[in-house]
Amino acid sequence: MLNSKALHYGTVRNKIRELFEIGRQKKEIFGPENVYDFTLGNPSVAPPKEVSEAFLEVLQTMPSLEVHGYTTAYGNPSARAAIAGVFTERFGGDFTADDFYLTCGATAALRSFLSAFISEPGLEVMVIAPYFAEYSCFIDSCGGKMVVVPPDKKALQIDLDAFEERISGKTCAVIVNTPNNPSGVIYTEETLRGMAAILEKKSAEYGHPIYVISDEPYREIVYDGKKVPFIPHIYRNTVICYSYSKCLSLPGERIGYMFVPKWADDAKNVLAAAAGAARMAGYVCAPSILQQVIERCAGVLPDIRPYEENRKLLYESLKGMGYDCIYPDGAFYLFVKAPGGDDEAFCEKALDLNILVVPGVGFGAPGYMRISYCVDYAMIRRALPGFEKLIKGYK
Amino acid sequence: MLNSKALHYGTVRNKIRELFEIGRQKKEIFGPENVYDFTLGNPSVAPPKEVSEAFLEVLQTMPSLEVHGYTTAYGNPSARAAIAGVFTERFGGDFTADDFYLTCGATAALRSFLSAFISEPGLEVMVIAPYFAEYSCFIDSCGGKMVVVPPDKKALQIDLDAFEERISGKTCAVIVNTPNNPSGVIYTEETLRGMAAILEKKSAEYGHPIYVISDEPYREIVYDGKKVPFIPHIYRNTVICYSYSKCLSLPGERIGYMFVPKWADDAKNVLAAAAGAARMAGYVCAPSILQQVIERCAGVLPDIRPYEENRKLLYESLKGMGYDCIYPDGAFYLFVKAPGGDDEAFCEKALDLNILVVPGVGFGAPGYMRISYCVDYAMIRRALPGFEKLIKGYK
Numbered sequence: 001m002l003n004s005k006a007l008h009y010g011t012v013r014n015k016i017r018e019l020f021e022i023g024r025q026k027k028e029i030f031g032p033e034n035v036y037d038f039t040l041g042n043p044s045v046a047p048p049k050e051v052s053e054a055f056l057e058v059l060q061t062m063p064s065l066e067v068h069g070y071t072t073a074y075g076n077p078s079a080r081a082a083i084a085g086v087f088t089e090r091f092g093g094d095f096t097a098d099d100f101y102l103t104c105g106a107t108a109a110l111r112s113f114l115s116a117f118i119s120e121p122g123l124e125v126m127v128i129a130p131y132f133a134e135y136s137c138f139i140d141s142c143g144g145k146m147v148v149v150p151p152d153k154k155a156l157q158i159d160l161d162a163f164e165e166r167i168s169g170k171t172c173a174v175i176v177n178t179p180n181n182p183s184g185v186i187y188t189e190e191t192l193r194g195m196a197a198i199l200e201k202k203s204a205e206y207g208h209p210i211y212v213i214s215d216e217p218y219r220e221i222v223y224d225g226k227k228v229p230f231i232p233h234i235y236r237n238t239v240i241c242y243s244y245s246k247c248l249s250l251p252g253e254r255i256g257y258m259f260v261p262k263w264a265d266d267a268k269n270v271l272a273a274a275a276g277a278a279r280m281a282g283y284v285c286a287p288s289i290l291q292q293v294i295e296r297c298a299g300v301l302p303d304i305r306p307y308e309e310n311r312k313l314l315y316e317s318l319k320g321m322g323y324d325c326i327y328p329d330g331a332f333y334l335f336v337k338a339p340g341g342d343d344e345a346f347c348e349k350a351l352d353l354n355i356l357v358v359p360g361v362g363f364g365a366p367g368y369m370r371i372s373y374c375v376d377y378a379m380i381r382r383a384l385p386g387f388e389k390l391i392k393g394y395k
Numbered sequence: 396m397l398n399s400k401a402l403h404y405g406t407v408r409n410k411i412r413e414l415f416e417i418g419r420q421k422k423e424i425f426g427p428e429n430v431y432d433f434t435l436g437n438p439s440v441a442p443p444k445e446v447s448e449a450f451l452e453v454l455q456t457m458p459s460l461e462v463h464g465y466t467t468a469y470g471n472p473s474a475r476a477a478i479a480g481v482f483t484e485r486f487g488g489d490f491t492a493d494d495f496y497l498t499c500g501a502t503a504a505l506r507s508f509l510s511a512f513i514s515e516p517g518l519e520v521m522v523i524a525p526y527f528a529e530y531s532c533f534i535d536s537c538g539g540k541m542v543v544v545p546p547d548k549k550a551l552q553i554d555l556d557a558f559e560e561r562i563s564g565k566t567c568a569v570i571v572n573t574p575n576n577p578s579g580v581i582y583t584e585e586t587l588r589g590m591a592a593i594l595e596k597k598s599a600e601y602g603h604p605i606y607v608i609s610d611e612p613y614r615e616i617v618y619d620g621k622k623v624p625f626i627p628h629i630y631r632n633t634v635i636c637y638s639y640s641k642c643l644s645l646p647g648e649r650i651g652y653m654f655v656p657k658w659a660d661d662a663k664n665v666l667a668a669a670a671g672a673a674r675m676a677g678y679v680c681a682p683s684i685l686q687q688v689i690e691r692c693a694g695v696l697p698d699i700r701p702y703e704e705n706r707k708l709l710y711e712s713l714k715g716m717g718y719d720c721i722y723p724d725g726a727f728y729l730f731v732k733a734p735g736g737d738d739e740a741f742c743e744k745a746l747d748l749n750i751l752v753v754p755g756v757g758f759g760a761p762g763y764m765r766i767s768y769c770v771d772y773a774m775i776r777r778a779l780p781g782f783e784k785l786i787k788g789y790k
Contacts, residue, residue, distance in 0.1 A: 001567065001603045002661065002668040003514045010511075010671025011664075017468075046459045055684075059450050064441045068645045073412075104499055104649070104678070111677030116405075119398045141675035172396065208396045250463045252683025254499070266397065269406075273397040276405025280536035281676040282506030283499070287685065288647025289450075 009137055015362045016040065016133070023356045030354055036383035037356045037375070041181065041332070043249040044374040045306050051248050054296040058289060067292060071285045073275060075102025075257075079295035083257060086299045091230040099262060101275055102286040102294075104254035106217050106243030108278065110175070111138045112258060113213050113239055115277035116270060117173040118144040126166060126174040128158050129364030130335060132181050132215070147171070151365045156183045156326055156335065157191045160198060167202045173211045174199070178228060179218040182363045182370035183335040184328020186222065189229045196235035209237045209265040217243040217256070218331040220301055223308055226329045232261040239270060244294060246331075247302050255290035307332045310373040314380050321388050322395075332374040335360070339394040343369050349393070353386040404532055410757045411435065411528070418751045431750045431778035432770070436576065436727070438644040439769040440701050446643050449691040453684060462687060466680045468670060470497025470652075474690040478652060481694045486625040494657060496670055497681035497689075499649035501612050501638030503673065505570070506533045507653060508608050508634055510672035511665060512568040513539040521561060521569040523553050524759030525730060527576050527610070542566070546760045551578045551721055551730065552586045555593060562597045568606045569594070573623060574613040577758045577765035578730040579723020581617065584624045591630035604632045604660040612638040612651070613726040615696055618703055621724045627656040634665060639689060641726075642697050650685040702727045705768040709775050716783050717790075727769040730755070734789040738764050744788070748781040 013021075016039050023037040058067055074080065080097035087095040103109040114125065121143035127135050129151040139146045147166050152159035176195075178187040195212075203210050214231045219242070222228060232238040243256035260271040285291075314334055315327055325336040338346040343359040343366055350357055360368030373380065408416075411434050418432040453462055469475065475492035482490040498504040509520065516538035522530050524546040534541045542561050547554040571590075573582040582590075590607075598605050609626045614637070617623060627633040638651035655666040680686075709729055710722055720731040733741040738754040738761055745752055755763030768775065 001512075001514055002664055003511050003672065006511050006671040006675060007664060007668040008671060009674050010667035010669070040465070042465050044460070047463060052454065052459060055454050056451075059447065059454075064447060065437075065439070065644065068442060068647050070435070070437050070646045104682075107679055108677040111675075116398050116401045117396075119396055137675060138677060249460065251465045252463050252680055252686075254679060254682050269397055269402060272405035273402040274405070276401040276403060277398065279404050280401060280506075280532060282503040282533060284502055284649060285647055287499075287649050287682040289684070290682065291647075 019356050035354045038371045039356045039358055047249040048300050050297050050300045054293045058292040067289055071288050075286050076291050079291045082295045082298040101258040103256050106241045106256045109241035109256055109258040112274040112277040114138050115142045116273035118142040123172045124170045130182050131364050133362040148364050156185045160194045164198045169206045171210050173213050175213045177215045179330025182333045184331045184333045186329040192229050192234045212238040214238050215241045217246045220247040222330040237264050253290050255286055314373050317384050321391050334371045335368050338369050339391050341367050355386045414751050433766045434751045434753055442644040443695050445692050445695045449688045453687040462684055466683050470681050471686050474686045477690045477693040496653040498651050501636045501651045504636035504651055504653040507669040507672040509533050510537045511668035513537040518567045519565045525577050526759050528757040543759050551580045555589045559593045564601045566605050568608050570608045572610045574725025577728045579726045579728045581724040587624050587629045607633040609633050609635045612641045615642040617725040632659050648685050709768050712779050716786050729766045730763050733764050734786050736762050750781045
């Protein structure tokens with residue numbers, strides 16, 4: 001007599017959480033210094049000092065009823081105005097508080113947009129492999145059907161022919177995630193313009209807009225001065241999900257937002273429907289003290305140097321050993337071809353050496369594995385002999 | 396091409412929020428001291444000092460990555476163990492961390508339980524009038540059908556005959572809210588035993604458990620030493636939604652929990668299905684800093700004296716003027732019969748005098764109105780001449 005879908009998602013753990021649990025058990029047996037856990041996307045760099053200062057300022061100077069009281073469902077106008085200001089400065093345009101709705105992280109935002117766009121059961125949402133595994137749960141929960149665009153194996157951009165082929169009259173939205181989890185790739189402006197042209201053509205053909213949901217929690221984690229194109233300027237029917245989890249190292253606090261540009265088709269109703277979806281899911285407002293912190297830190301950038309050092313060490317070492325992977329421009333993941341081609345078999349072998357990495361199959365990209373490098377530099381060093389031993393076994 | 400239900404809930408404001416907005420506009424026109432807003436259930440008593448101290452202790456002594464990092468979906472075991480300890484002490488029994496799942500407030504908890512119990516479209520969830528208006532949105536969002544038990548007009552307990560009549564083979568759950576919003580009434584042990592006997596009989600008759608979802612955000616806001624019966628000890632298939640919003644004056648922070656007693660039918664799967672429902676709705680974990688605060692303040696009780704003084708002043712003054720209402724034992728609402736019998740007409744007239752109260756019709760109890768007394772004592776005093784003028788108009 002229980003909801004079978006809910007029971008399924010409540011009992012079948014996602015692979016990453018499962019591996020993380022195995023890692024915890026292994027640490028108890030072998031000692032934490034002998035287990036090399038590369039599974040989680042939990043930032044390893046402490047929140048910027050502005051964040052800690054903002055927490056204390058808010059707690060020590062504001063009336064506590066105001067700090068902790070209900071806010072409107074959309075969030076405090078002053079916090080949303082601060083975010084709009086950052087948008088105006090960084091992306092150019094005339095953004096206002098009304099374009100934003102504060103959420104409990106990017107997942108709440110993404111799930112609310114999906115619920116708004118999936119107006120009837122069976123509508124299709126496209127995802128581009130490799131993609132964040134949890135998308136399937138959110139699409140399923142809204143009654144939608146996930147359509148996977150297979151990976152472009154050359155550069156992990158978007159295979160535009162495969163993309164176009166999979167659009168149908170039932171396609172209501174496409175999830176785009178750049179910088180990408182799990183590949184670290186930034187989609188180029190050329191890729192995105194190609195995608196936009198296809199979507200415009202197909203929207204006209206089918207007589208309804210196909211929305212892009214841009215999931216951008218890694219927008220500020222980019223290296224070598226690379227730029228992440230602002231997709232709403234390339235394709236007008238783009239909405240954005242954002243989280244401060246990665247940028248400000250606040251993943252447990254659940255603070256992010258939904259953004260709908262004024263120029264999108266039916267913009268006002270899109271944000272209203274997403275707000276209604278959030279209300280229906282039991283969201284009341286984003287955590288109020290976090291709204292105050294974000295108001296003060298909306299423009300703060302992360303210190304990505306530790307991630308940069310990790311990236312360099314891990315990439316150069318693995319390449320030197322003969323591993324095949326793309327040098328990532330953003331996020332904190334390396335997406336590596338599994339020696340031998342079987343990612344699950346490789347990850348099992350790695351587990352025997354107490355190295356935990358995530359098979360690509362869950363990201364829609366079998367044959368690859370994800371290595372999170374938001375970890376301690378010294379742990380990477382300690383794990384390198386194990387990686388070397390593993391690839392030697394395939395030679 | 397947008398989800399019509401989501402658009403509906405995103406554009407049609409609930410009455411309380413709408414009145415609150417009117418109040419804001421009136422304050423701008425007439426000055427805040429001349430507007431008497433009794434609409435919101437926003438605590439007016441500051442959080443206990445233990446809460447403020449806990450925030451500072453956590454921020455100043457714990458590593459920030461630990462404070463703000465992801466927790467497991469169920470929440471930190473140590474926070475859940477602290478809550479289990481409070482349960483053991485207050486209610487007697489052998490409670491453990493595993494019985495609890497931390498949520499973003501009681502609404503997230505309630506909505507997750509509903510999603511777990513409504514295993515197919517059209518299943519029925521009973522609510523007992525007067526009831527919290529937002530229940531209808533959550534039941535609707537899970538595809539359920541809300542069945543209303545009309546108010547027991549004598550004492551606003553549960554009309555057990557009407558209750559029994561409305562149970563069908565499709566009934567999967569009953570929402571019980573005591574101390575009650577909007578009436579302030581605590582259901583007596585006698586009432587609850589009567590309800591339990593009916594539910595046991597009907598569960599046996601239909602061959603499946605009917606669960607009680609006990610929504611208890613006001614459990615600690617009770618007066619005159621009154622006790623709130625612990626429903627899982629009266630009816631074994633009772634799950635609990637709790638929020639620290641009212642008790643610790645943290646409504647904007649979204650922290651609460653789900654509780655399933657070990658002795659409930661299929662207990663383990665009930666909590667797992669509710670956890671799965673939360674995952675499907677985009678919840679990742681309850682805000683992590685709030686988990687730390689609750690770990691330190693799980694047993695802290697609120698200072699209810701200001702509410703007690705407000706209750707006395709408002710109740711005695713209105714009774715003296717000739718208003719008819721039940722003296723509330725808990726929460727911070729007075730549920731008053733609208734003079735003339737038409738609650739909406741009365742509330743409109745009150746609005747002309749800048750007095751904002753909520754019509755009972757939205758709570759399933761037309762003919763009544765809700766007056767929130769979690770407000771400034773002086774505001775109540777200033778509003779009394781208006782209340783007097785209003786009732787005189789009906790004499």
